[in-house]
Amino acid sequence: MSADGGERPAGYPRWVLIFSAVVALSSALPHVHQACTVPQGEIFTGIVESHQDQNLYLVWCRQAMAGRVMMENFATAEEAPPIFVGPHWLVIGTLARFIPLPLIVTYRILAVALAFIYLLIVWRLLCAVLEDERARLFALVIVALGSGFRTFVAIIHRLLDREVLHSADVMPELWAYHSFLLPHFTLALCLMALLTLLLVRAWPAPTGRGWLGIALVGAAMTSVHPYNIAVWGPLLLLHAAISLAYRALDVRAVMANVAALLGAGGMAGLYVLGSHSNPMLAAWAEQNVLRSPPPLSYLMGLGVVLPLAIVGRFVISRESRHGPAMWLLVLWPLVTAVMVYSYPLVPFERRGVEGLHIPLAILAGAAMAGWVIPWLRERVGERRAIGVAMALLLVMILPTNLKLQYDSATTPMGRMPRGWLEAYEWLAEQTPDDARIFTSIRVGQYCARYALRHVYVGHVQVTVDAERKEDLAGEFFRITTAPERRAEILRGSGCGWLAATSGQEPAVKDMPGLEKAYDAGDMVIYRVPDAGPPPRLQPISSTR
Known part of the structure; x- marks a missing residue:
């Protein structure tokens, strides 16, 4: 491992550019397939993963396209002040305003472009910390295509006809290729890799300009995902302390860590301040709880890469490469292991x-170059060792991503009936801007996106008291619910409009007090003449 910031090649090898472009473009294949094979009478929404989240992001982008900086939370019916959701959504929305393409197309192009940029940044980082070209090759492949044992676990479940394990690589946060489906996840990875690269380069040659760049990138990283400070804060402090204790860095060099901490921590602090001063952000923060799965799930999700990384740590130690970059790489997983089980602190x-x-x-790349290839060389020869090692690695890391591609290309959740879109467009044109629409959660997420109207329930975390409302919406549309109870739920919602799909419509078509306003076939819109005022925002705990 390089101790001085490593090699800084003038350009990128051609194979790196081609490989990065192919991987980035491949992440869009499910969207292309869905768009080309959408059944008659349906439309492709442009989303194949994390539907509620990405519909919400597109709501923010549409508001940014209209010139808004503070965003309305259309995923809930409560009246509340607008919120600031991050500069990246303003940038994406502003770009989309001037690009003569549909928003969803611009959104997907940005996703591919960011994936390509991420892999190029990672290559620069690999050149800075790995001297062995073979180690760089394997590390880049793992970053780009890595995944865990999810597919193998699914095979076990099928053979046993029951679930016995859970693999965390179903989560888009864990691996880059899954993150490529969500543009701002990839943007956060770009900034994280860039911050790491700038730190590695700044330690041997500290300058004021370098510290400023580090602080700005750190701030940008937590402006996209403020929660990254939960790992990066302790990581930067611990790395500085150990580097000083072992004299890997002097005080001046450690100022790079301080700059990163000030930038990342300062921006994260602004978000914390906002969550205490804005009632909508406070309500959002109160229910934004994402607990970790059991440790075995993470072990399955990291797959073969985790044991390889452990071996790589000893390979680096054996070669006496104890620079500050090595300390960062070793401490990062250790700090993460603690912080992902630190509820309620995190x-x-x-x-x-x-x-x-x-x-x-x-x-893991260091392990492949320093342990796996030498072991194979003794058995299959010099010329075949790298090819066999790469083949074995791909067999272990590719299946889950291939399954992800197949599932994304074939999921019916990426489509919706054309009549839904017609109903949403009618709502956008015929209802006042402050209209509240009573919906189920799937209808609500698309209604907020296409109509830009407040919905009763549209997102499991951003809708205020989403769990209770989702249950009430389910009860409302249940055919066996008593009319009096259905009227009570609707009256308590404060919604002046009701959107019912063709499957939900039989439960409400004879409900007293509703006026049919628009029938799109797949969806019917009703007006609720005696609707009460929109609900006031209250602490979530007070409604339970």
Whole structure:
């Protein structure tokens, strides 16, 4: 491992550019397939993963396209002040305003572009910390295509006809290729990799300009995902302390860590301040709880890369490469392991694994070059060793991503009936801007996106008291619910409009007090003449 910031090649090898472009473009294949094979009478929404989240992001982008900086939370019916959701959504929305393409197309192009940029940044980082070209090759492949044992676990479940294990690589935070489906996840990875690269370069040659760049990138990273400070704060402090104790860095060099901490921590602090001063952000923060799965789930999700990374740590130690970069790579997974099980201190535990694949891939790359290839060389010869090693690695890391591609290309959740879109467009044109629409959660997420109207329930975390409302919406549309109870639920919602799908419509078509306003076939819109005022925002705990 390089101790001085490593090699800084003038350009990128052609194979790196081609490989990165192919991987980035491949992440869009499910969307292309869905768009080309959408059945008659349906439309492709442009989303194949994390539907509620990405519909919400597109709501923010649409508001940014209209010139808004503070965003309305259309995923809930409560009246509340607008919220600031991050500069990246303003940038994406502003770009989309001037690009003559549908928003969803611009959104997906940005996702591919960010994936490509991420892999190029990672290559620069690999050149800075790994001297062996073979180690760089394997590390880049792991970063780009890495995944865990999810597919193998699924095979076991099928053979046993029951679930016995859970693999965390179902989570988009854990691996880059899954993150490529969500543009701002990839943006966060770009900034995280860039911050790591700038730190590695700044330690041997500290300058004021370098510290400023580090602080700005750290601030940008936590402006996208504020929760990254939960890992990066302790990581930077611990790394500085150990580096000083072992004299790997002097006080001046450690100022790079301080700059990163000030930038990342300062921006995260602004978000914390906002969550205490804005009632909508406070309500959002109160229910934004993402607990980690059991440790075995993470072990399955990291797959073969974790044991390889452990071996890589000893390979690096054996070669006496104890620079500050090595300390960062070793401490990163250790700090993450603690923080992802630190509830209630960190209520969003599982978010802490974002970027973890970076140090693991680098260490695993060192293991492939320093242990696996020498072992294979003795058995299959010099010329075949690298090819066999790569084939074995791909067999272990590719199946889950291939399954992800197949599932994304075939999921019916990426489509919706064309009549839904017609109903949403009618709502956008015929209802006042402050209209509240009573919906189920799937209808609500698309209604907020396409109509830009407040919905009763549209997101499991951003809708205020989403769990209770989702249950009430389910009860409302249940055919066996008593009319009096249905009227009570609707009256308490404060919604002046009702959107019912063709499957939900039989439960409400004869309900007294409703006026049919628009029938799109797949969806019917009703007006609720005697609707009460929109509900006031209250602490979530007070409604339970």
